[in-house]
Amino acid sequence: MRVFSVKTVVTRDDLRKHLKYPFRLDGDAEKLTVRYSYSPKKYEGADSYALARAAFEEAYPEGVEPSREDIEAELPLNNHLTLSLEREGALVGTAHRHEPVAEYHVSASDASPGFSPTAVEKGEWAVVLSAHAVLDEKLTATIEVEAE
Amino acid sequence: MNDAVYYPFELHCHTLHSDGAFTPRELVKAAAERGLRGIALTDHNTATGNAEALRAGEEFGIVVIPGTEWTTFYGHITVLGGRSDIDWRSVTPANAADKTARAVALGDVAVLAHPYRVGYPVCTGGRSEFPEEIFDALTGYEVFSGLLSDPTNLRAREEYLGLTAAGKKLSALYGRDWHGPGSNNGYGVTMLGISGTLNAENALEAIRRGRTAVADGCGNTIIITPWQA
Numbered sequence: 001m002r003v004f005s006v007k008t009v010v011t012r013d014d015l016r017k018h019l020k021y022p023f024r025l026d027g028d029a030e031k032l033t034v035r036y037s038y039s040p041k042k043y044e045g046a047d048s049y050a051l052a053r054a055a056f057e058e059a060y061p062e063g064v065e066p067s068r069e070d071i072e073a074e075l076p077l078n079n080h081l082t083l084s085l086e087r088e089g090a091l092v093g094t095a096h097r098h099e100p101v102a103e104y105h106v107s108a109s110d111a112s113p114g115f116s117p118t119a120v121e122k123g124e125w126a127v128v129l130s131a132h133a134v135l136d137e138k139l140t141a142t143i144e145v146e147a148e
Numbered sequence: 149m150n151d152a153v154y155y156p157f158e159l160h161c162h163t164l165h166s167d168g169a170f171t172p173r174e175l176v177k178a179a180a181e182r183g184l185r186g187i188a189l190t191d192h193n194t195a196t197g198n199a200e201a202l203r204a205g206e207e208f209g210i211v212v213i214p215g216t217e218w219t220t221f222y223g224h225i226t227v228l229g230g231r232s233d234i235d236w237r238s239v240t241p242a243n244a245a246d247k248t249a250r251a252v253a254l255g256d257v258a259v260l261a262h263p264y265r266v267g268y269p270v271c272t273g274g275r276s277e278f279p280e281e282i283f284d285a286l287t288g289y290e291v292f293s294g295l296l297s298d299p300t301n302l303r304a305r306e307e308y309l310g311l312t313a314a315g316k317k318l319s320a321l322y323g324r325d326w327h328g329p330g331s332n333n334g335y336g337v338t339m340l341g342i343s344g345t346l347n348a349e350n351a352l353e354a355i356r357r358g359r360t361a362v363a364d365g366c367g368n369t370i371i372i373t374p375w376q377a
Binding site: 015016018043051052055056058059060061064066074077080082084091093094095096097098111113114115116128130132133135 | 163164165166167191192193194196197219221222235236237264265266267268269270272273274275299300302303306
């Protein structure tokens with residue numbers, strides 16, 4: 001049964017923020033499944049090369065020029081939102097991965113990699129999107145939570 | 149008297165519990181096949197792979213240090229030992245030194261990862277933005293990261309030598325930031341000077357005591373921690 005869903009927009013102003021989407025479970029369940037997606041993943045802006053080059057120049061030692069080949073190896077740049085799950089304010093886990101569409105689950109005895117097995121008890125839960133990279137003006141993100 | 153024996157370790161590794169390609173068992177197997185005597189598992193912002201890695205360590209006969217990598221927006225810190233349980237999202241530039249000191253007080257070892265890696269938007273937090281106070285709280289510093297020839301390692305080395313010359317008790321460490329199968333050419337290892345039994349606790353103690361060095365793949369020493377406790 002679907003217990004929560006949201007379609008939201010993440011903007012450049014949200015960069016370096018943890019965006020919390022709380023929901024309440026009214027009863028205990030065996031398993032919680034969380035699906036999320038965001039788009040676009042790849043940043044296609046005309047300033048991609050310049051942005052990457054600036055990052056290289058900040059990190060490289062003085063007098064060492066980053067090569068075009070090394071910079072282009074990092075293109076296209078990517079937007080990156082990671083997903084965490086909280087129960088009663090405590091972290092259940094984080095999926096720090098790069099795929100923009102993913103599904104995770106938790107139950108008392110098992111959980112997707114990155115998450116700790118956790119009893120799916122009634123109460124306050126939250127999905128948290130952490131905005132590691134937002135290059136486009138806005139990203140569209142969806143979250144769906146099912147309890148069974 | 150220093151009765152330490154030096155063993156090669158890889159202290160910065162990822163699995164599919166974050167964005168790596170290895171399962172924890174595959175990682176440990178690959179480390180053993182490479183001739184390493186130990187690893188630290190440092191998945192991004194999770195410790196859920198540690199149990200499998202520890203079992204694999206027993207299976208393949210190498211030391212596994214449980215850990216995680218705080219992969220914050222502002223810099224990355226590997227936390228080795230598995231004793232602290234600090235929510236990575238709570239770590240900010242303003243409190244990073246306190247959070248790190250807390251992890252160390254609980255028995256973990258905290259290492260600044262790839263301090264000068266190319267940062268945002270290529271790798272968020274790749275280049276450390278943590279304030280100087282962090283160096284009083286950390287245990288170690290990745291003087292070399294990834295490919296030994298990466299130019300950003302020159303800046304890390306320069307900073308490390310300055311910090312230790314100023315009296316900061318930071319161990320010189322290497323971090324491959326190992327994410328999956330591939331050639332081992334061009335990467336290094338951390339040599340840990342271990343007293344007594346080769347195990348995780350004595351490996352952590354080697355880092356705390358400055359009994360560390362970074363070596364290339366042939367075993368040639370590149371840098372040694374310039375102090376020992």
